[in-house]
Amino acid sequence: MKQRFEESIQLADRVTKAAEEVSSFKQQECGDIKSKADKLSNLLKQAAMVSTELYEQPALLILFEIERVLNKALSLLFKKLIFIIIPASTFRKTSSQLENSIGDVSWLLYISSHDNQYVEEYLGFPPISTNDPMIGFIWDQIASxxxxxxxxxxxxxxxxxxxxxxSDRFAKIIMAEGGVVPLLKLMKEGNTQGQENAATAIRLLKLIDSAIILITNSTMRTSELSAHTTRTRAGNPRLCDSCPLLDLRKGY
Incomplete structure (x- = not known):
């Protein structure tokens, strides 16, 4: 993934350079694009340095969107260099998309950091999840x-x-976005309440009932998971007494 970040950094730097060349006769619009491309490049450099620690699923999606936005910005600037008339609204839209990309990377750095005091705080969900805020919400929980x-x-x-x-849809999103491995890890290594909540989530994701858990680099085999759940069930018929919705006696 580090290589993907480096490619995006190079692309952002190309946008910055192109904006500098065009800014002499389209100063305000190109100056704004230059400033945002430069800020995005700096954030991408921070992310590249800790690429192995980043939450991979949203990171890859964010990188794909960043590349799309930067290529669009570069095309826009090249058109301006050869004196093609471009509406001011097009520049504003591109600037807004760059701002969204800045927000996406800022969010990614914040939620992936083990020590948030060294990362600028980002409140809310990433702009990339605007069309489906629930994905952003689930990403936040998995990152936690x-x-x-x-x-x-x-x-x-x-x-x-x-x-x-x-919702079955939410369950599928949790699994698709990499939520199973950290749940298994919490069930094995967390405190008592954390283990119980993780076991609840695993059961409700229907991973035990299907008897098939397809997880890359998992530290817990299916047999270990089933044994742990059996022990937990015996001692705690209801793994989350504070939440009446999660009565584990249902479905057994």
């Missing part, structure tokens, strides 16, 4: 599972369990 404090990880597991209980 990976990088949060014990209490945050436990709460995130409970929220994912609630979502899986509420």
């Amino acid at each position: 599972l990976c990088t949060g404090k014990p209490e945050d990880r436990s709460n995130a597991a409970l929220i994912l369990a609630l979502l899986a209980h509420q």
